[in-house]
Amino acid sequence: WEFLRDAADSKQLHTAHASATGLMSAYLAQAGFTGAQKILEGVQGLAAGTSTDANPEKLIDRLGSRWCLAETSFKYHASCRHTHPAADALLQVIQKHAVSMADIDRIETLVHQGAIDVLGPASDATTLHQSKFSMGTVLALICKFQFAGLDEFAKHFNDPEICALRNRVSMILDPEVDKAYPQRWIGKVKVYLKNGQVYEGRVDEPKGDPGNTLTRAEIKDKALRLAAFSGGATESEMHDAIALLFDIRRVNTVPFIFSK
Numbered sequence: 001w002e003f004l005r006d007a008a009d010s011k012q013l014h015t016a017h018a019s020a021t022g023l024m025s026a027y028l029a030q031a032g033f034t035g036a037q038k039i040l041e042g043v044q045g046l047a048a049g050t051s052t053d054a055n056p057e058k059l060i061d062r063l064g065s066r067w068c069l070a071e072t073s074f075k076y077h078a079s080c081r082h083t084h085p086a087a088d089a090l091l092q093v094i095q096k097h098a099v100s101m102a103d104i105d106r107i108e109t110l111v112h113q114g115a116i117d118v119l120g121p122a123s124d125a126t127t128l129h130q131s132k133f134s135m136g137t138v139l140a141l142i143c144k145f146q147f148a149g150l151d152e153f154a155k156h157f158n159d160p161e162i163c164a165l166r167n168r169v170s171m172i173l174d175p176e177v178d179k180a181y182p183q184r185w186i187g188k189v190k191v192y193l194k195n196g197q198v199y200e201g202r203v204d205e206p207k208g209d210p211g212n213t214l215t216r217a218e219i220k221d222k223a224l225r226l227a228a229f230s231g232g233a234t235e236s237e238m239h240d241a242i243a244l245l246f247d248i249r250r251v252n253t254v255p256f257i258f259s260k
Contacts (some may be wrong), residue, residue, distance in 0.1 A: 001118050007127040074208040074219060077148040082115040083138040084208065085177075085187025089201035090142050093191050096201075101143040103193050104165065109135055110174035110188035112181035119171065131157035136166030139189075150229045185209065216246065 003010045039045050040059060047054035077087055086109040093099060109115075115135070122133035131137040131153055140162040141148040156162055177186045187203040205212040214222070220242050227233045233241070244257060251257060 001121070004118075004121040004130060004133055007130050009129065012129065071210050073206075073210065074214045074222070076206075076208045076214065076218075076222075077138065077142075078150045078153055079132040079138045079148055080119065081185075082111075082118050083133075083135050083148075084206040085185045085203060086111065086135060086189050087138055087142050087148060087187070088203045088206045089187035089189040090139050090191065091146060091201075092203060093189065093199045093201040094143065094146065097199050099143075099191065099193065099199065101140075101161065101165065103195070104143060104168075105192045105194045106168040106170070107139055107165075107192070108190040109139070109169065109171050110177055110190070111135075111171050112178040113173060114181060116171050116173060125157065125166070128153060128157055134166060135171055136169035137162060139169050140165040149225060151225075154229075 002008075036042060036045065041047055041054075041056035047056065073081065075081065075084070077084055079087070089109075090107065119133055119135050122130045123136060125131040125134035125137050137153075137157055138148050141152045141156065143165060144156070144162065145152050174188060177188060180186050184204065185206055187201070187206060189201045191199045191201070193199070208214055223242055224235060224238055227238045228235070244251075248257070
């Protein structure tokens with residue numbers, strides 16, 4: 001997480017680099033290039049080189065019956081996942097009590113230690129990328145727009161009112177939340193209003209987690225927003241791709257997908 005301290009671009013490369021490496025590996029295999037058969041679990045493999053107590057059995061845990069995709073979270077907000085529990089808890093308060101941004105004096109988020117460690121260096125975000133790791137920026141956008149998407153960040157992360165509320169958001173270590181993590185990502189907030197009232201919000205499973213996953217309509221909407229923001233595909237192209245991917249169980253080979 002050192003990239004946050006420098007506002008560096010490196011983390012944004014991770015997904016693209018992984019995809020490119022996978023594609024390169026496929027082409028190399030096709031050309032007959034070989035690699036170690038036990039690169040993960042071998043006596044001089046990755047596990048041995050990076051850990052003293054690795055358990056290779058984890059690699060085949062419930063192999064064939066466990067579908068990890070079903071255990072994967074879909075991000076609802078365009079920010080670090082460590083911010084999502086608090087964002088959802090705050091949204092709960094806003095919707096339940098009709099709280100506006102102008103009503104709020106300050107916000108306390110009750111979090112696990114990992115959130116403090118990761119998000120702390122980006123508290124006073126100065127760049128767009130840093131702002132997505134700033135708890136204060138995320139919650140300020142939630143207060144203003146009830147959503148923290150790509151457009152909200154790109155257009156408003158540095159707005160004076162967003163920065164002002166950002167600086168009135170604090171993270172406090174909470175024993176219950178910390179003990180539950182990482183199996184559960186509990187979100188707790190305390191919202192202090194200017195009139196003296198205090199509202200508390202709590203979510204036990206943030207939106208997008210396997211037990212509270214996005215609906216198909218929400219996944220489709222997210223895909224369309226991503227494509228529109230990046231200019232990577234037209235709306236028509238996205239509708240065609242989404243329809244195909246939602247029916248992927250009927251597809252026998254990967255090339256068929258790319259041919260469309």
